[in-house]
Amino acid sequence: MRLGARVASAVVLAAVLAAALWEGGPPIYVVAGLATIVGLYEYAGLAQAAAGVRPHAWVLYPLAGWLLYRFLLPEQVPALEWGLGAAVVAGLLGSLVLDGAGFVGWALAVGGALWLGLSLGYYLAVLGRHVSPGDHHGLRIVGTTLAAAMLGDIAALFAGSALGRHRLAPRISPGKTVEGAVASMAATVGVVTGAGAWLLGLPWYHGVALGALLSVAAQGGDLAESALKRSAGVKDSGRLVPGHGGLLDRMDSLVLLGPVVYCYLRAFALP
Secondary structure, three states, rough: HHHHHHHHHHHHHHHHHHHHHHOOOOHHHHHHHHHHHHHHHHHHHHHHHHOOOOOOHHHHHHHHHHHHHHHHOOOOOOHHHHHHHHHHHHHHHHHHHHHHOOOHHHHHHHHHHHHHHHHHHHHHHHOOOOOOOOOOOHHHHHHHHHHHHHHHHHHHHHHHHHHHOOOEEOEEHHHHHHHHHHHHHHHHHHHHHHHHHHOOOOOOOHHHHHHHHHHHHHHHHHHHHHHHHHHHHOOOOOOOOOOEOOHHHHHOOOOOOHHHHHHHHHHHOOO
16 A cells, blocks of 8 residues: 555656646646645654754745746846845844844744755746747756666665675664665666766767766655655655655755755856
8 A cells, every 4th residue: 555655645746747847837847836835844743853943934935936946037136135134134133132042043934945846946946947939958958867866776775786895874764774875876877877977968078977966866865855844853844745764855856956966067067
């Protein structure tokens, strides 16, 4: 039953995401917003269990929303500066006035907003990249990125189960192995190199470099959420997804990929 629930849940989530990505525009903005809200809610519960203080919701959600949708604003609007400036000045001072433990609650709120809102916002920026009008270039980039990470997860699962002998981070996530991490890296690099050349026109060396960076970010994001759950003393971030735990458990390896692919493409002036 649990395996069936995991498969069904994964299929439903993948179908919803694929449909929203293909439609683009408002549908993907709504899906991204809902995913961020749920992820923030689960994060807040984990942070409270780990630190004993709940992140201030009135800082966490508005700041994350602003950072998520910042790329939709005109380029001349300094969205990042305004959002972070308001969070530091108004957020910190307001937290100190409203709550005796204000600094900790404020810091947890800003940290969560940066982790989820800022990071996921880069996906929207990448989706807006076009070589020519209507070419879906941004969609191909995001699709390649997500597919590479997901296949990397699958490779890590099978290789870790069959060959895993050496623990990767026993104090954080005892089930992860070095062999699984290597298999994940190989699969991610292979997908990005192959799909990058075919769908994006990336030279092979950029595919290898970007794939390696994405693999590190994906596995690091997974470990980061595992560390938070271990501090909170829980196995899952929530119970939203049958057979999988919380939505954050499904997104953890994907969250940090947006900044990596966006910054890599900008750094090398790639389309």
